[in-house]
Amino acid sequence: MQKKGNITDDYMTVGELAKKMGTTVRTLQYYDKEGVLSPTAESEGGRRLYTYKDMIKFHQIQSLKSLGFSLDDIKNKLISLDTPAEVAKVLDQQALYIQEKIQQLTSSLKAVEALRTEVLQMQTVDFKKYADIIVNLQMNNEYYWLIKHFDNDILDHLRSRFDKESGGVFMERFNQLNNKAADLQKNNIPPEDDKVQALVKEFWDMVIEFTNGDMSMISKLVEFKDDISTSSDSNNEWTKKQVNVNEYLQPAFELYFQKAGINPFEGE
Incomplete structure (x- = not known):
């Protein structure tokens, strides 16, 4: 960690970074402790200082976190940001992760809408059938809608057979x-x-x-x-x-x- 005599405009305290990024000091301290995002420098008075490069890294971490990655996963996915090519590579990766997430969410949305249609067509609340419909939607079984017409005996037979x-x-x-x-x-x-x-x-x-x-x-x-x-x-x-x-x-x-x-x- 670099030692800085005075805090210049190129550096931020943990509180300043937290404010700019809409997060908490506690979150940044936790990331520091876990070795995911540590301050680049430290003032002579012992204040831990962050740079704008650290801000970009924080954005990368938050983006990966929102996609469901754990901090351990994120440690392995972070790369250096020293050249335009490296920054572009990070953005390409994030774009890919977002596209995958969009596909997953689109599939989930279709499944929810399909299940809603089936639920409204059934005469009674039957969570066991709901579960069967969800499983068949996840398997991309195009005949999932038939399930609501089966009684429990036939459904039990189908599950076992x-x-x-x-x-x-x-x-x-x-x-x-x-x-x-x-x-x-x-x-x-x-x-x-x-x-x-x-x-x-x-x-x-x-x-x-x-x-x-x-x-x-x-x-x-x-x-x-x-x-x-x-x-x-x-x-x-x-x-x-x-x-x-x-x-x-x-x-x-x-x-x-x-x-x-x-x-x-x-x-x-």
């Missing part, structure tokens, strides 16, 4: 079957056609896989299907497509169950 990866794969397979059904419907293929019957079997196999053979869940899935078709979500494209596919495949399912001797509601 699927993780992010397996759940995503299952939905992709399900959507592929829906696309096949839509193509068959477009071409007016009748329910008894082998292609339609083969598709119905694939759907039924997925139902068995989803329920893990628990037939008591079939009626709940039917209630879920009916719920989304009459809810405010009935206007989105995925639901419209699902409703059309269900109507098209209904007679095909009845024929398939009759031929296979299956009663989907047996044991209910």
